[in-house]
Amino acid sequence: MTKLLYIVLxxxxxxxxxxxxxxxxxxxxxxxxxxxxxxxxxxxFGIISIVIFLIIKKKEK
Structure with missing residues (x-):
């Protein structure tokens, strides 16, 4: 799931x-x-990038 988020980001x-x-x-x-x-x-695209980045950071914790 995280790999997919990195690709979308x-x-x-x-x-x-x-x-x-x-x-x-x-x-x-x-x-x-x-x-x-x-x-x-x-x-x-800026808002999408920020939201996906925050989701990835939250999942890494």
Whole structure:
């Protein structure tokens, strides 16, 4: 079960990284509306990553 959580956590971090890179590229292109819409998946994957990390820490105790 913990291995599965680590896999999901790593995938969530990868998606968070891609979302952040897309956000930066939208800011470089001066497309601010799409850039701020890109903040939604950044927060979504960030919250998922934090929750899964806390679950893993709780199970390790």
């Amino acid at each position: 790593s995938l969530s971090f990868i998606m968070l990284l891609f979302s952040f890179l897309k956000f930066i590229s939208m800011l470089i292109e001066n497309d601010f509306v799409k850039a701020f819409l890109q903040l939604v998946p950044i927060f979504f």
